Amino acid sequence: MEKRTDKNTYTVIFAIGMVLVVGSLLAYLASSLKPRISENQRLEKQQNILYAMGINDNDETSAVFISTDKAPEAFDANVQDQLVITVDANGTIVKKQSRDEYFEETNQEPYLIDVKKQQASAKDGGERKLPLFVGANKEGKTVYVAPIYGKGLWDAIWGYVAMDENMVVQGAYFDHKGETPGLGANIKQRYFMDDFTGEHLLSNSGEFKGITVAKGNADPKNNNKTDNEVDAIAGATITGDGVSAMIKKDLKLYKPYFDNLKNQAK
Amino acid sequence: MGLLSKKDTKLITDPLADNNPITIQVLGICSALAITAELEASIVMSISVLFVMGVGNVVISLMRNIIPSKIRIIAQLIVVATLVIIVDLVLKAFAYELSKTLSVFVGLIITNCIIMGRFEAFALGNGPWRSFLDGIGNALGYAVILIIVGFFRELLGSGTLLGIPVLGDPIEKTGLYAFGYENNGFMLLSPMALIVVGIIIWVQRTRNKALVED
Numbered sequence: 001m002e003k004r005t006d007k008n009t010y011t012v013i014f015a016i017g018m019v020l021v022v023g024s025l026l027a028y029l030a031s032s033l034k035p036r037i038s039e040n041q042r043l044e045k046q047q048n049i050l051y052a053m054g055i056n057d058n059d060e061t062s063a064v065f066i067s068t069d070k071a072p073e074a075f076d077a078n079v080q081d082q083l084v085i086t087v088d089a090n091g092t093i094v095k096k097q098s099r100d101e102y103f104e105e106t107n108q109e110p111y112l113i114d115v116k117k118q119q120a121s122a123k124d125g126g127e128r129k130l131p132l133f134v135g136a137n138k139e140g141k142t143v144y145v146a147p148i149y150g151k152g153l154w155d156a157i158w159g160y161v162a163m164d165e166n167m168v169v170q171g172a173y174f175d176h177k178g179e180t181p182g183l184g185a186n187i188k189q190r191y192f193m194d195d196f197t198g199e200h201l202l203s204n205s206g207e208f209k210g211i212t213v214a215k216g217n218a219d220p221k222n223n224n225k226t227d228n229e230v231d232a233i234a235g236a237t238i239t240g241d242g243v244s245a246m247i248k249k250d251l252k253l254y255k256p257y258f259d260n261l262k263n264q265a266k
Numbered sequence: 267m268g269l270l271s272k273k274d275t276k277l278i279t280d281p282l283a284d285n286n287p288i289t290i291q292v293l294g295i296c297s298a299l300a301i302t303a304e305l306e307a308s309i310v311m312s313i314s315v316l317f318v319m320g321v322g323n324v325v326i327s328l329m330r331n332i333i334p335s336k337i338r339i340i341a342q343l344i345v346v347a348t349l350v351i352i353v354d355l356v357l358k359a360f361a362y363e364l365s366k367t368l369s370v371f372v373g374l375i376i377t378n379c380i381i382m383g384r385f386e387a388f389a390l391g392n393g394p395w396r397s398f399l400d401g402i403g404n405a406l407g408y409a410v411i412l413i414i415v416g417f418f419r420e421l422l423g424s425g426t427l428l429g430i431p432v433l434g435d436p437i438e439k440t441g442l443y444a445f446g447y448e449n450n451g452f453m454l455l456s457p458m459a460l461i462v463v464g465i466i467i468w469v470q471r472t473r474n475k476a477l478v479e480d
Contacts, residue, residue: 005335007334010334014333014341015340018341029355044362068362175366178369178373179370180300180370181304181370182301182304234451235451235454
């Protein structure tokens with residue numbers, strides 16, 4: 001005898017019913033939790049930028065953000081301006097706006113600019129908006145924080161790099177969506193991120209060279225800060241290559257801004 | 267035991283050794299390879315699987331009489347995926363820091379064949395309480411192997427446990443490294459997880475001949 005649940009009509013009705021129940025449950029949850037989630041993500045961006053600037057609660061070995069309740073206050077206090085530099089497809093600066101000018105035009109905070117969307121726009125030959133956060137680090141030195149975005153082995157990777165006006169790295173923060181735990185996921189560990197501090201993005205002759213995550217560079221302690229290399233993570237070659245690539249591609253675009261800055265100072 | 271009958275206790279203890287999901291049923295090998303380079307990741311994954319298997323088995327068991335057999339695999343997949351997404355969303359809203367640590371595991375849990383395997387083999391034919399125990403038992407059996415593999419891979423591969431250096435400093439050449447010991451970077455790569463699991467299977471079958479198949 002055929003069971004009731006084996007009938008085709010029952011199967012179809014069950015499938016439709018299940019999809020409706022599960023779909024509406026998830027849709028309801030997603031939309032009701034969305035405000036909280038995007039608020040968390042907004043605070044995280046502030047924490048990331050502050051982290052790269054050196055405003056964090058790091059202990060000896062692990063990376064700790066400034067707490068979420070202190071982040072907005074610290075962000076206002078430490079980030080003096082959020083510049084938006086618009087470049088055309090050739091990387092020439094078209095427009096430079098302060099935070100207030102940009103906010104007036106778009107009603108959006110520059111730190112919420114989606115780097116991925118800007119990359120896509122530049123790829124189609126359009127303009128690209130480059131946010132740059134200017135602030136003072138713990139020692140009172142002026143640093144410039146730029147967001148970067150790229151791809152690792154499995155999914156997106158991104159980060160924030162703080163530089164001084166000579167494009168020497170003052171601090172870096174990296175994060176990822178789905179790199180392998182224990183291997184590629186370690187790009188957000190202190191031992192990897194800290195290696196970037198003090199590293200030069202420009203070559204000795206002043207050309208933009210980036211920083212390569214290099215295997216076996218005979219400098220595991222990273223004493224040589226002008227070799228444009230940091231030590232890679234064992235077993236995470238592709239994620240490391242992704243980090244090198246996003247630094248090269250995204251930070252290069254900021255070079256004209258720093259060139260201008262130096263020319264003005266002269 | 268007052269709480270559990272003998273038969274129920276077996277549901278928990280069997281998967282820990284003689285019916286271990288990884289070494290005997292050979293389920294869940296993929297995630298055992300992927301995330302055991304560090305002990306911490308192994309533990310986090312074990313806890314996540316424990317939760318999803320316990321709840322998932324109960325849900326499937328409650329639905330066992332209404333799920334059409336023709337589309338049962340898809341129905342199971344939807345249950346796991348829904349559970350995992352709900353957990354992910356709730357964590358993102360209320361425990362954002364934790365959700366960032368766990369988000370990597372979400373995809374791995376949905377595709378973990380232990381979960382589907384136990385739904386199919388046990389929860390579809392048994393009541394909710396027994397299914398719950400079966401889920402917990404198998405998740406613990408999975409956890410034991412994951413933690414053993416994670417322990418050896420992190421210790422021999424990086425010289426650390428839970429991120430804390432235990433063998434000295436490989437760069438400063440202190441501790442064990444002063445005698446010429448080197449970390450085995452090969453331990454960090456997935457093939458070594460397979461070899462460690464292989465060794466566990468070997469040891470287990472040597473001790474219990476009943477497990478050896480002809």
